[in-house]
Amino acid sequence: MVFLQRRCSLLAFAGVMAVVLTMPAVAMGQESADFEGVPTAVQGGVLEAVLFYIFGGTALVAALGICLSKSVVRMATWLFGTLGAVAVLYLLLGAFFLSAIQLIVYAGGTLVLLVFGVMLTSKSPWVRFECSKVELAAGGGVAVMLFAGLLSVLTRADWAVTEGATTGATVEDFGKALLTTYLVPFEVASVVLLVVMIAAAYLARQEG
């Protein structure tokens, strides 16, 4: 069992590696579709569908992996898969900048932070706390119910959507937007980050 789980972890890791390696190709593919230098999403083609199913499926499988694994370290590894796959989906949606941010901040920052947290708070990486079967069943039931509800709401809703392709936003656009329209949230966020930095340092400091 442990052996199987360890292999699954390896599989997840391999998947993420594949994503990371594929991303330039996807990006390049998009660039090849538009030689004007402004990247556009891979849209409307079979390629888009194939990419969506592959990486959407990866994200979903990794998420389920998180649900089902008992070890925190495994969960962190599976999360790595989800985050990477979602980053690829961002690419498909034309959010290149966010895709990069997703990898850098999430996969590179938050996830490492989490793993460090696991390391610092566990007597061994294999420490497990398991909840009761009843709770598992109830949680599963609620999750399925919630999913069913969401699904039916989504399918019933009359989404006013455009079918056409849109141009993605460049880093330049982001920079301008953040320093003009979204200046106040940007500054607030910076203050929040400062506060968080101090708070985290305070909370995690060695007493005495």
Place this chain on the structure above:
Amino acid sequence: MLTIGLMHYLILSAAIFCCGVFVMMTKRNAIGILIGVELVLNSVNINFIAFDRYSLVPGFDGQITALFVIVLAAAEAAVAVAICMNLYKNINTIDVDRGDALHG
């Protein structure tokens, strides 16, 4: 099926969301719960960006919002990990069931 639209992303997002909620509901490890939260935040981000991509409204407000979500998620994760460490320091475990001093 081969034409990928908004609905695909929404369904995927819902699925990941439900997984995140399930993780929060069933993990006793504080870090595990934090991972669930990250999953939920990711599913939300997918929604934001998908709506931004397919909406009739011009601009990229959805992406900006998602950017702030990522920033705040990172901040939240930092504080949460610090809290977890504090918890561990105080009760020598990060089993959230043990941190029930406020239990009525």
Place this chain on the structure above:
Amino acid sequence: MSNYETYLLAGVAIPFVSFLILMLFGPRLGKPLAGWVAVAAMATCCVLATLTMVGWLGEVENGTAAEMTAAAKDNQFYWADLGTVPINIGVNLDSLTVIMFFMVTFIATWIFVFSVGYMAGHSDEVGGQSKYHRFFCYLSLFGFSMLGLIISSNLLFLFIFWELVGLCSYLLIGFYFDKKYASNAAMKAFITNRVGDFGFIFGLMMVYFFLGTLDLDGAAAEFSRQYASNTGVFDPAFTINIFGWKVSGAMLATLMGVGLFCGAMGKSAQFPLQVWLPDAMAGPTPVSALIHAATMVAAGVYLVARVFRLLTPEAQMFIAGVGCITLTAMALIAIVQTDIKKCLAYSTLSQLGYMIFGLGVGAWIAALFHLMTHAFFKAMMFLGSGQVIEGCHHEQDMRKMGGLIRKMPVTGITFLIGVLAIAGFGIPNAHLGLGGYFSKDEILAVAWDRAGIGGEGHGHHGDHGGHGDDGHGGDHALAGTTGFTLVAGAGGSHGGDHGGDSSEEKGSGALKLMFWCALITAYVTPFYMMRCWWMTFMGKPRDQHVHDHAHESPLMFLPLVILAIFTVVSSYALFRPLIADAAPALTDAVLVTSYDGHAYDAEHAKGALIKLEAAHDWLFWGVGWSWLIMFIVAIVIYRGGLDFAAKIKSAFSPIATLLEKKYYFDEIYDFLLVRGCRLIASISAFWDTYIVDWIVASFTSKVTERFSVFAGRGVDANIVDGVFNGMAVTSFDLSNFFRSPHTGRIRNYVLFTAGAAAVAILLILVFDQMSGTQVVLTSAGG
């Protein structure tokens, strides 16, 4: 508001402030200071009263006094409605108020000064707490109440202050409440006064009901109007059926006056409610002097004088009769008293009887004049007795005194002045006399005239007859038509007092008898007073220990001297003219006029006591020299000690015993009231013990017991307790049930939140499906 009103109101308020200060901070002020606070307050009042009186004399001189009285009447504060009757607070600003105010504040000031000296030598500890401040606290409250009583223009307020002075009297008589006799005396005074006050309230209700106002002047005016116009209570058709007994309106009017007089009977200790006053001497001597000799007991006389115009001739006769009985009976008791304070107390009773008698026979001015002179000399004598008692080491028995004049010259001389004043010392036709010589003899003169003993022909009567022609003849005819004479005839003492048109009616038998009683008492008074003085101050010392101890206290004899001076002053100047100014004039009262009211004229105001001269002329041999005769008799008897007196006493032992037992009044009351109550109580106790208890024990208790067992074991233990325990258990279980989701685990809370969200979504969908409308989500752009 004129200055006078302001002065008088301030004069009432200042003692109250002093009372509050002493009540709140008394213990901190300490022993001498608390007393001086009260003295300062009362002295301020006295200054205000003096200012008022001096100014008022000028107003009387200028003839503007009546305007001031009317202005004060218009200046009343509306206070409240009693039914439809508005109650106004106001100052009754007239000569009588001014002079009474002065008298009370002046005497009170000096008695307060005396008290500071008196209380200095008294132990006043009760339970380790000093009562010194409390004494002056009560005295200040008394000053407030008494002055309020004097200035009240409304019977209701008069009644309120009336009760307040009663309370002060109770508190001060029972000042040494740790002694049984003092607390008993206080209770006796209070309860006896309640009997009188019941009548007072009854009278007040009748005034309210028949006259529709409680204002003194308003009530008098309404009373006269009803009488003149045969309406209201004087309506011939007006009768009330009381237990099948028809009572005519005129009878009710008489009852109203008698009811009001009942209050005076209690407060002025008139027969048969006189029993409390001698016992009230249990209080500290300054209290006896101030309250139970000079001021409060005079309040009854003051009340009768104020409601004088509400009296019918029959009520007046009743008052005269009560006064006559009191003055005679009490004077006789005073002869055999051996306690110096008791002796003075009975003399006070007798003199109050004179005042009441005077009002009863219509000698309004003379009675109030006597009140004034009596207040000064009796206060002085009481203070003198206090001095003696204090000096003789708390010895009150005159048989152990004697020869004190050498040890206490000032006290002895001032006391002698008092004795002379009360005895009616004076040289007839020489304008020379003291106190009673003018005031008491004037009462006798009026009674003489009213009783018709002097017969027709002297100037005064002719004068009266002349007035009768102005209006009284007509009134009398009217009375005949209203059936008033019928009621009066039944009383047998009507006498057509205000008519004066028939000499047969003028002198009724009852009035004649009363006059002779009062005259004889005028001989008794000098005897017992001289006896008292001689036994105390003259002769040989009978108790060497008491004699050796005797001394005078300087702080205490200053008030004596001042009051002695005023005894002399009050006999001559100031008081009588001012009282005469306040007398009800003929025009005021149709029904009853003060007999001597009309005799006042400018000549009297100048101090020429023509009428009194006339009185002494008629009574030259009757009363003028009575003091001298009886002084000689008293001195002859008591010159050589008590042996001769004892012989006389044994010769008349039944009478002496009767007098010593005070006519067995206490015994009769004890038998009728106390024993009667006890008898009823024993019968009730018997009933309760043997019949009620038997029923209770043998029947009720068994039933109760059975029922209790049933109720306790059956109902209470099972049903009641079951219900409450069940409620408790249920709520405990419910709480536990509701507590169970609160696991304190974050993941469970997430579970509930998500579950709730899921259920909510599903419910919306189900509802959506059922209603057939799509309420869920239409995008903004769609």
